[in-house]
Amino acid sequence: MNPRIDIHLSKLKHNTKIITDLCKEKGIEVAAVTKGFSGISEIAQAYVDGGARYLADSRIENLKKLKDISIEKIMLRLPMTSQVEETVAYADISLNSELETIVALNNAAEKLGKIHKIIIMVDLGDLREGFFDEVELEDALLKMKKLQNIKVIGVGTNLTCYGGVIPDETNLGKLVEYGEKIEKVLDTKLEIISGGNSSSFHLLEQDRIPKKINNLRLGETLLLGREAAYGELIENTHHDVFQLVAEIIEIKDKPSHPIGTIGRDAFWNIPVFEDKGIMKRAILAVGRQDTAGASIEPVDKNIDVLGASSDHLIIDITHCDREYKVGDEIRFNVGYGAMLALITSEYIHKNMID
Template sequence: MIDLGDLREGVLEYDVLDAAKEINKLPNIELVGVGTNLTCYGGVLPDEENLSKLITIKEKIERVLEIKLPIISGGNSSSLYMVMDNTMPKGINQLRLGESIVLGRETAYGKEVPNAHKDCFVLKGEIIEIKNKPSVPTGKIGLDAFGEVPKFEDRGVIKRAIIALGRQDIKVDGITPLDNGIRVLGASSDHLILDVTESKYDYRVGDVVDFYMDYGCLLQAMTSPYVSKYYVG
């Protein structure tokens, strides 16, 4: 892996030849290609310039070491937009796709991937309380359980639903209710609070609310021991 500027894993460009020479000496390892990873840590986007540099590095290794490297892995789902826009440099012959397949969007600009589905994963949460309550707390506001000062919009008395989910399980700003009449207000460690005032559905305790998830939320939900996983179809 070669670091082209995102500063996560990988060999820096000026160390590539030395690293390739050492790898090539190993009797039980075959060097078959080069790759890079972008947009994961530093948010650096793949483009024609940095991916063309990857091709140039591959060609230099082949020339100096007199070997063939059949694989040039040009990144993850953030590189897919270049395939969609037909700007991917010729020579890049592999992408390591995850989010674009399972969530249906490329990750450089968030464009939907044609013919992909965004509902491969649906988060379901049970309502454990329904009450009409003020939209703004009463009293002096300080730090919440996570050391943050919460802010509130005064919408009068609203119909609120509490879901048996929380920040121990999910990334709260990474969920989108399938019911567009629901607003996510916030969450504590194990309670998710929703405004269901404008929903056309008369929610009751025991009802289940469905959510789409972004990558960060899906990551947390899949690794949380408190979220049950069901595979269908």
């Protein structure tokens, strides 16, 4: 069925084992992030089979899909107060930075007869979520000590995702200091010092990650075999776990430059074209509605992607060795953004391959 995304489960299990083994050598456990594939349980099971310690997602809807997998679940996005009961019901652990929300989680946990575990998020400069003011943090911690159904088990941070700040020994060293402060205020020993996401993996490879960091929240690294700070591929991992397959619906020889006055396209951009003369152009039955215009790379290196509208992807097949015809399939490797969009699109068939 086309268009589709082929998902190679054995390759994902392999990636997970390679990477979790590397992490374990450094005393680090992996929270495997499932949001990149919308929490599909068959894919998440490959994580578990590969050695992941936790499953983690930003959306309750995805955590619900994972409820029958017997491994601890982490809610990555700060919980909405309107979803505290669901958070407690479907997540064993949640990341938090607002006292009001933590109190609401405590009340929901009391109602459900549970103890809900939380990781306190601190902002080290990327300016997304997390306590930024140390006085505010200490004041909040003192109030948390009075909550009977909340257990603070860790401290964490997020880097790169918003501000692009690269993790290093300095900012992750500061995270360790925050952890020591939290332990002192709460008179407890933290179980988790979570040193960020796939952008922190390069520090582990270079043996530069602070020794007290014992958790990483990894998605892209496992799914695409790539660290996220510099985009470097990880040795002995698969980079084609997810592949887009789209079908040719037209092949014509046409000019490479549009004819007429050029205005804005369907996405309100003014396109720019290079005149390369007549070329053999193919149209595929997939578009920006499915890929969000994010990175896709043809497996056939002689194909150039020219552009896309909502429902059509236009490629140049002029220099291909293969004589493509209407109905043929074109295969693409995908970046994280394209993978996320393709999995989310209801128009893309999800094809699981063992």
